[in-house]
Amino acid sequence: MHHLLSMFLLLAIIGQHVNVQATGRNYKSVLTVSNGMSWGSWxxxxxxxxxxxxxGFSLRVESHVSGDFDDTALNGIRLHCVYSSRVSAANVVSxxxxxxQWTDIKWCPSGFLKAFQLRVESAQGNGDDTAANNIRFSCSDGVVLTGDGTGWGDWGDWSSACGGRGICGxxxxxxxxxxxxDDTALNDARIYCCE
Incomplete structure (x- = not known):
């Protein structure tokens, strides 16, 4: 029993740095936004x-490259998952x-992420396309967290909000x-809600 407790505590400590892929979890709904771009694949x-x-969440963002180089802006979104007690954490990324580089984590003061909004640059023709540039999440306690992405493009409409406990994937x-x-990297996101 003591050995199992020690293992659980060790997993709780290192869980903050482990990318856990648990794709078999059931979800209640899928949140989407209308302004995502269509380059690339899911x-x-x-x-x-x-x-x-x-x-909480963190972003992989390429800062503006000066001159005529190719900007990609938002490259990745990592969700940081916790139990209600916030004792341990795991992160998930598609x-x-x-x-x-990955930015610092932005955390809800309490509760969980419930909805999101993307900042997206429309197609630039012969110019440099970046597609998605930044993301915002609203928390169940009403706080809105804005990512440390880039400023190109416009904020679209908010997704609907999770009807269950919160975002889970x-x-x-x-x-x-x-x-x-012309590289664009991240173009769109689908966010999952669980009970």
């Missing part, structure tokens, strides 16, 4: 472990682009590297 669905919900649409073409 990645895998990645769900918080059973009993956990997303209370498909993500290759460029940029993510699936993202990401364009693979284009070689000498």
């Amino acid at each position: 990645g895998h669905q990645d769900m918080c472990p059973t009993g956990m919900y997303a209370a 498909n993500a682009g290759h460029w940029g 993510i699936k993202t649409r990401v364009e693979n590297p284009q070689g000498n073409g």
